[in-house]
Amino acid sequence: MTNAIFSTWNDKLLDGRSSNTTFTSEQVGLPLTYAEDKDVNAIIGWSGIVLNNENTNIVSLACEYVKAVSMITCGECSIGFHGVKMSEDILNNLVQGTGSAGDADKLLYIIENMKSNTKCNFCSSAMKAVHDCLVYFKNDFEVASSPHEPYKKASVIVNVSAPCVEACPIHQDVPGYINLIKNGRYDDALELIKRNNPLPECSGNACMASCERNCVRKDIDKPVAIRALKRVACEYGTSNPVEPTKLNGEKVAIIGAGPAGIAAAKRLISLGYRPVIFEMNNGYGGMLSTGIPEYRLPQEIINKDYNEIIKLGAEFRGNTPISQVKDISGAYKATIICNGATLSRPSNIEGWTENDNGMYQGIHYLKSVYNKKIMPVSEHVVVVGGGNTTIDCARTALRQGATDVTILYRRTMSEMPAYKEEIDAAIKEGIKFEFLTIPVKVQRGENKVVEVVCQKIELGEPDESGRPRPIPIPGTEYTIYCDKILSCIGELPDTSIYGSKINLTDDGRVLTDKYGATSAKGIFAAGDCVNGPSSMAEAMASGKRAAEGVDLYLNKNSKIKQSKQEVFDTYHQAFLEKNVDEAFNFKMEKQESPVAELTYIRDNYEQVEKVLSKEQAEREAERCIKCYKVMMIARD
Amino acid sequence: MVKLTIDGKAIESKEGKTIIQAASDNNIVIPTLCYNEELTPTGSCRVCVVEVIADGVSTLVSSCDTPVKEGIEVYTNSENAIKARKYAIQMLYSQNSEAPAIRALAGKYNITEKLPVEESECIGCGRCYKVCSEVVERKCIDMSVGGLSNMNEKLSVKWNFDNCIACGACAYVCPTHAVSIHDEDGVRTMITPNAKHEFSMKKCSDCGKYYAPNVQIEWMKEKTGLSDDKFDRCMDCR
Numbered sequence: 001m002t003n004a005i006f007s008t009w010n011d012k013l014l015d016g017r018s019s020n021t022t023f024t025s026e027q028v029g030l031p032l033t034y035a036e037d038k039d040v041n042a043i044i045g046w047s048g049i050v051l052n053n054e055n056t057n058i059v060s061l062a063c064e065y066v067k068a069v070s071m072i073t074c075g076e077c078s079i080g081f082h083g084v085k086m087s088e089d090i091l092n093n094l095v096q097g098t099g100s101a102g103d104a105d106k107l108l109y110i111i112e113n114m115k116s117n118t119k120c121n122f123c124s125s126a127m128k129a130v131h132d133c134l135v136y137f138k139n140d141f142e143v144a145s146s147p148h149e150p151y152k153k154a155s156v157i158v159n160v161s162a163p164c165v166e167a168c169p170i171h172q173d174v175p176g177y178i179n180l181i182k183n184g185r186y187d188d189a190l191e192l193i194k195r196n197n198p199l200p201e202c203s204g205n206a207c208m209a210s211c212e213r214n215c216v217r218k219d220i221d222k223p224v225a226i227r228a229l230k231r232v233a234c235e236y237g238t239s240n241p242v243e244p245t246k247l248n249g250e251k252v253a254i255i256g257a258g259p260a261g262i263a264a265a266k267r268l269i270s271l272g273y274r275p276v277i278f279e280m281n282n283g284y285g286g287m288l289s290t291g292i293p294e295y296r297l298p299q300e301i302i303n304k305d306y307n308e309i310i311k312l313g314a315e316f317r318g319n320t321p322i323s324q325v326k327d328i329s330g331a332y333k334a335t336i337i338c339n340g341a342t343l344s345r346p347s348n349i350e351g352w353t354e355n356d357n358g359m360y361q362g363i364h365y366l367k368s369v370y371n372k373k374i375m376p377v378s379e380h381v382v383v384v385g386g387g388n389t390t391i392d393c394a395r396t397a398l399r400q401g402a403t404d405v406t407i408l409y410r411r412t413m414s415e416m417p418a419y420k421e422e423i424d425a426a427i428k429e430g431i432k433f434e435f436l437t438i439p440v441k442v443q444r445g446e447n448k449v450v451e452v453v454c455q456k457i458e459l460g461e462p463d464e465s466g467r468p469r470p471i472p473i474p475g476t477e478y479t480i481y482c483d484k485i486l487s488c489i490g491e492l493p494d495t496s497i498y499g500s501k502i503n504l505t506d507d508g509r510v511l512t513d514k515y516g517a518t519s520a521k522g523i524f525a526a527g528d529c530v531n532g533p534s535s536m537a538e539a540m541a542s543g544k545r546a547a548e549g550v551d552l553y554l555n556k557n558s559k560i561k562q563s564k565q566e567v568f569d570t571y572h573q574a575f576l577e578k579n580v581d582e583a584f585n586f587k588m589e590k591q592e593s594p595v596a597e598l599t600y601i602r603d604n605y606e607q608v609e610k611v612l613s614k615e616q617a618e619r620e621a622e623r624c625i626k627c628y629k630v631m632m633i634a635r636d
Numbered sequence: 637m638v639k640l641t642i643d644g645k646a647i648e649s650k651e652g653k654t655i656i657q658a659a660s661d662n663n664i665v666i667p668t669l670c671y672n673e674e675l676t677p678t679g680s681c682r683v684c685v686v687e688v689i690a691d692g693v694s695t696l697v698s699s700c701d702t703p704v705k706e707g708i709e710v711y712t713n714s715e716n717a718i719k720a721r722k723y724a725i726q727m728l729y730s731q732n733s734e735a736p737a738i739r740a741l742a743g744k745y746n747i748t749e750k751l752p753v754e755e756s757e758c759i760g761c762g763r764c765y766k767v768c769s770e771v772v773e774r775k776c777i778d779m780s781v782g783g784l785s786n787m788n789e790k791l792s793v794k795w796n797f798d799n800c801i802a803c804g805a806c807a808y809v810c811p812t813h814a815v816s817i818h819d820e821d822g823v824r825t826m827i828t829p830n831a832k833h834e835f836s837m838k839k840c841s842d843c844g845k846y847y848a849p850n851v852q853i854e855w856m857k858e859k860t861g862l863s864d865d866k867f868d869r870c871m872d873c874r
């Protein structure tokens with residue numbers, strides 16, 4: 001167990017140098033090792049410096065760190081920009097042995113002035129750590145200012161992120177593309193987005209936007225419209241046309257063309273492999289097309305993203321369901337399973353019969369509508385659940401001709417996992433909500449559902465998920481008349497195709513390591529079949545990681561930097577924290593995306609949300625306060 | 637209304653105003669450089685820094701882009717504020733010691749020593765960017781800045797002359813004359829920190845004098861919807 005000897009993290013001074021005391025990770029407030037047991041010598045970042053190994057060369061550490069900070073400093077104020085540049089020069093001299101007496105004082109003068117008067121928090125908080133070095137390791141800087149042999153360069157891992165970036169599973173450079181949009185550089189914004197997003201159009205239109213839920217601006221007024229701005233970049237920007245890439249690598253099979261599969265394909269192409277995608281449906285998209293209704297994500301938008309990756313060099317075999325993984329895995333050096341979570345959890349409502357006339361699992365209902373297997377009828381519909389599928393089902397039911405739609409949810413509106421905008425849109429379209437309610441029994445009449453018996457709930461202590469546990473209240477049963485009931489209580493992967501060599505978790509998901517490797521050699525898995533039902537962005541991240549896993553497996557000289565990833569994962573929580581002083585930030589009005597005024601709703605699958613205008617987009621982009629944070633880890 | 641004090645004086649100000657507006661409404665002058673009343677603040681030069689005490693906590697803020705808040709005490713010339721302001725002026729002076737606006741500030745605050753930074757006419761104040769996007773509404777100027785993916789150039793203002801109507805608003809607001817316009821022989825030349833561009837000008841159909849760049853006249857036509865003949869004479873002959 002590594003302990004720290006010195007720390008200023010989180011404004012807490014822990015100095016055990018003279019007393020030979022050490023401090024635990026809890027005391028410091030940061031992990032002190034990564035990947036369970038790998039030692040860190042020092043950590044330096046936006047909140048201070050932590051030292052585990054007393055022999056670390058502080059001057060050279062500070063120098064490397066300021067080099068990293070200097071890559072990010074923006075230049076919106078000269079005090080920050082030039083302050084960082086000057087510090088870099090001085091530190092460089094100190095490391096090279098070409099410094100002079102008084103350098104430490106100059107550095108202190110510059111940094112003290114930066115701390116009090118920069119435009120945003122970035123440079124001032126980033127340089128606080130160097131200030132700490134100067135104050136608490138004064139002697140080291142004085143020694144460095146007399147002539148000496150150049151110091152050895154520390155071996156470091158740098159991570160730059162922001163609370164929004166960190167909350168995004170694929171780590172989009174949110175402030176980066178927003179700043180480009182602010183300056184009207186739509187083409188560049190799109191290029192930047194595409195660097196780590198294989199599906200810019202799809203995510204611009206229908207991402208769950210976990211970034212927005214962690215946007216610092218949320219504490220000032222409202223989160224920046226990060227997703228809508230991505231759509232803006234896709235709409236007004238043109239990126240370089242893609243050219244088919246020359247690929248000489250091995251062929252890799254991918255089962256399923258959902259977001260995990262296509263993200264894996266794109267990453268494999270960038271690593272030189274030739275991905276072959278087997279898809280049971282005819283078209284592109286997997287759950288994106290069958291699970292997200294057209295009024296949110298039209299098929300032509302999905303096709304735009306997919307066509308590009310196919311053109312890059314992915315082979316697509318549609319209408320090709322795989323009944324056993326081993327049927328194809330034998331012919332490929334590696335296989336990535338991305339078959340999603342397409343089977344429904346058994347419903348525990350009394351009287352429920354699977355896919356019976358009038359009773360549907362949510363995702364099957366959406367898929368049947370997508371495949372035009374269910375025709376619009378006037379009827380009363382009840383939807384059970386609180387996630388995005390629930391809202392999708394409810395709004396789709398309305399478009400399928402329902403006269404009224406009621407959502408039953410066992411907690412309250414604030415606990416609903418569904419996207420806030422979607423809930424609002426559902427309310428606007430006239431969907432009714434019954435909160436703190438569960439269905440207990442479906443009553444059937446002749447050949448069809450006639451009513452559902454409900455029961456009221458009270459909320460108890462928080463459960464494992466942190467949300468209050470629902471407890472039914474006896475004697476509160478009542479009935480709602482309905483013709484159709486849709487249950488959206490979660491999905492599981494179709495495990496029948498896996499065979500016996502692939503180990504599963506207790507609840508029926510594929511068990512993998514961090515890089516998607518399953519227990520069967522050469523077989524990887526990614527997306528919902530590993531994580532359970534989750535977002536498009538999580539699926540993309542997981543697909544990408546599995547592609548890297550394939551490279552680590554097939555290529556002895558793989559360039560995938562595992563330790564870098566381990567460090568990123570270790571300090572994820574610290575980067576997620578929002579620590580911008582909002583006291584003096586101006587409130588700025590959020591630009592809302594225009595919405596289609598639907599004059600009729602039955603059979604109308606027009607996309608409801610419209611794109612922001614350029615003027616709106618540039619104004620919205622002004623709201624981003626660029627909350628970048630830098631952290632550097634030194635190993636030996 | 638928001639109640640606050642500035643330099644000990646009790647003041648009432650409308651919500652949403654900045655500290656500098658509240659001060660100037662009460663005849664308290666705070667030195668500035670990048671601030672321009674007609675534009676939204678860029679907050680880049682930091683000269684207008686003041687000390688604010690809110691709930692017993694003291695912070696330094698730029699008064700041009702910080703809103704007033706109930707109960708705060710503002711000190712425009714406290715020791716901390718002066719110290720920070722001096723450094724901000726020293727930074728400007730180190731980059732450009734010729735511009736009269738900067739010399740005046742340096743003189744007033746006795747700044748003679750320079751910091752080791754690269755000298756440049758443009759001090760990145762952002763006024764040109766603001767005037768072009770907010771007033772002229774052409775958005776020719778790009779001030780994209782650093783970031784995670786290094787997609788942006790550093791500390792630079794770049795002109796996209798395809799959008800530019802050569803109106804000269806940017807030159808007019810530039811505090812250091814890093815942007816300027818010159819008319820000669822029917823050509824308007826715009827000189828910006830890193831590029832030069834020439835625009836042909838239109839001749840007055842009466843007196844024969846060149847009076848405005850063609851692109852600007854096209855733009856006026858488009859904006860007003862008036863016919864060609866409304867724009868073929870100079871101001872004097874109209």
Ligand code: SF4
Pocket residue numbers: 162163164165174175214215216217224226623624625626627628
């Ligand atoms: S303000 Fe900008 S950088 Fe900060 S969290 Fe929000 S989107 Fe990200």
Ligand code: SF4
Pocket residue numbers: 767768772774775776777795799800801802803804805806807
């Ligand atoms: S001259 Fe060109 S760049 Fe300058 S303000 Fe006018 S339109 Fe904008």
Ligand code: SF4
Pocket residue numbers: 757758759760761762763764765793806809810811812813814815829
């Ligand atoms: S060119 Fe002038 S107005 Fe524009 S940023 Fe530079 S100094 Fe400011």
Ligand code: FES
Pocket residue numbers: 667668669670671677678679680681682683684685698699700701
């Ligand atoms: S005048 Fe306020 S920051 Fe320049």
